[in-house]
Amino acid sequence: MPSRPSGAVARRGLCLAPALLVLVVLALPSGALAKDTRTVFVMDRCEPDSFDAAVEPGTCVRNGGVTFDKFARRLNPADGGHNAWRFGPPQFTLKAGQTIVATNTGGETHTFTEVVDFGAGFVPPLNAALPPGTPPAVPVGDLGFVAAGESLQLDALSAGSHRFECLIHPWMRSSVTQEG
Numbered sequence: 301m302p303s304r305p306s307g308a309v310a311r312r313g314l315c316l317a318p319a320l321l322v323l324v325v326l327a328l329p330s331g332a333l334a335k336d337t338r339t340v341f342v343m344d345r346c347e348p349d350s351f352d353a354a355v356e357p358g359t360c361v362r363n364g365g366v367t368f369d370k371f372a373r374r375l376n377p378a379d380g381g382h383n384a385w386r387f388g389p390p391q392f393t394l395k396a397g398q399t400i401v402a403t404n405t406g407g408e409t410h411t412f413t414e415v416v417d418f419g420a421g422f423v424p425p426l427n428a429a430l431p432p433g434t435p436p437a438v439p440v441g442d443l444g445f446v447a448a449g450e451s452l453q454l455d456a457l458s459a460g461s462h463r464f465e466c467l468i469h470p471w472m473r474s475s476v477t478q479e480g
């Protein structure tokens with residue numbers, strides 16, 4: 301008849317094995333994540349006082365130095381929107397297994413939205429940066445809002461071409477090729 305202590309040791313041994321397995325499984329994806337993501341920077345250079353006054357308080361939370369007036373002057377098809385509002389890089393290739401992390405280093409909220417085709421966004425005055433009559437971009441899935449200072453990790457993409465656009469500032473765009 302087994303004594304109580306040896307029974308307790310046996311049970312502890314049985315419990316440790318799954319616990320270690322869980323630790324290993326948890327450690328693997330985070331290690332893989334660090335190598336297998338590609339960062340896309342979501343950028344702007346808004347100046348808080350003027351943007352908050354022109355739009356609403358809290359619109360711009362980090363000072364990039366471009367006043368709302370300067371920003372608004374580029375809202376025409378010839379300028380195509382202020383070029384400090386952009387995704388970087390504008391085009392790139394992902395290796396098989398790599399996923400995108402969109403990191404907002406600006407002061408405004410943006411969307412990092414996969415679209416069927418590039419087009420107009422959902423803030424009509426900002427669509428003035430595009431040629432008149434540009435049809436709306438059609439999102440593929442979630443809008444993918446990214447607040448200032450935050451990051452969004454995307455799901456794996458299918459092999460082939462993908463397009464991403466900010467549906468607030470529709471000239472912020474990236475073309476991505478996912479290798480199979």
Ligand SMILES: [Cu+2]
Binds near residue numbers: 385
């Ligand atoms: Cu934007």
